[in-house]
Amino acid sequence: MDGPAATPPIGTHGLEALDEDGPDGDIVVSSRVRLARNLQGYSFSAHATGEEREALLEKARAATEATGVLEEVDFWEIARLDREDRLLLLERRLVSKELIGTPETGPRRGSGLALSRAHALGMMVNEEDHLRLQTLRGGFQLVAAWRDLDQLDEEIGARLPYAFHQEFGFLTSCPTNVGTGLRASVFIHLPGLVLTRQIRKVLEGMGQLGVTYRGLYGEGSRIVGNLFQISNQTTLGKTEEDLIDQLERLVGRVIGYEKQARAVLLREAPNVLEDKVWRAYGILCHARSLPFEEMMNLLSGIRLGISLKLLKSPRVDVINRMMIHAQTAHLARAAGRRLDEADADAFRASYVRKALAARGEPPRQRRER
């Protein structure tokens, strides 16, 4: 028996997707798909003993190392990572809060994460379900994301015996995930619909079509930076392709509404819109202290400005990277020390100033006034 497996360092895992200038990348930040899977012969993770969870972790480790689609894969036992590294993974949305546990309790025994070094493709082990296969793509690429994940699912399913039921499909700890176990979502920027006061109508309309939404980053369901996550609500009774297709068509319509709203704003209130964009740019270029939420709200203005060609730089992928790297754990890693809130806000402001200065020529106004 070898000694305990090494804990690989956290590099750029999960960040590749942000560099992609995916389709509709100015509106859809990223597309994500996950599959919930459990293994025969074990209780679900929350019900299993620490010993069982650790046995399962080792099986999962061996299975991921044997897959082809992950290419070079890193595997972490969450308990072996320090708190800072766990938060780093959380900020990249590669692990859930449930997987890393609270600061007091830490993770449960046997919690793990497998991740390809080449793409944001991998799985969480012993979260709510034994396996949560997941992938992330930049921009609006649900179908491509599903194709990657389907292949990983085939490979893992050939090595580990999934719990599958003729009538109910893939069995999950919570019946809201049973069947396909598939949750697809897009992370979407909708300032036009917010500014034109149509957002509620659009979001509520979606609720009736088996699709759900929530604000991201905020406490509970607070909306920050005009960013929303839209995902399928039901997982049973439809094929995976139908679920993806349905969400894709619906998001396509939301993108259409958002573009219409932006066109209305440009026509009806160009001065207000331009002022909003430039004001956001001005503050981000000069602020000396930036709380995360404020930064996200201002970046929303910049993203809108880029999309409407009011700003020539930075590029959208620069904004995507800032959204990750200006979070506290990432800032702390860059600083090489723990940051309290005031430190983090100052460090964030400095990071943002540099990122905006380095990544493009000084923006020019679109037209003379």
Place this chain on the structure above:
Amino acid sequence: MDCENCGERKAKITLTEIENNEMRTLNLCSTCATLKGVSAAAGSAPMADLLAHLGGSAGDTLFDEAGEACEYCGTGAGDFRRSGRLGCPQCYAHFHRQLRALLRRVHGSSQHMGKVYVSTAPDADPEQVRLSTLKRRLERAVEIEDFESAADLRDAIHALTEVS
């Protein structure tokens, strides 16, 4: 604080809505929040709330506390109603009838239409499953201080481990 929508249950979730370009804050119970399309905040159990909301029609009659617990993991109907989580894959067979009714309400269907899984992986060793079941029942017997059953279970586990 009471839920500002139904006024009956305790508010657990703060929902911020955008109306007329203004943020409006509503304090809601998880059930009303779920009905408004908000996924419940981390740590809560939307399924449990849903069961509570379905009340007499599905919650009480379908998942009757008095019914037998899953023989593999010991999860009872009451456990499921409280946590919204099942204990193991076998629970789906154990609560088959109840889950079918529940799934039809939640998903609009109980029939899986997606990928069909035929395991090419080595099946879980039936002996291992049996051993695991016995161990679990032993743990429970000790928990509830049923030492007579515990002694029998311990013997059964010994017999099984000696053979293999």
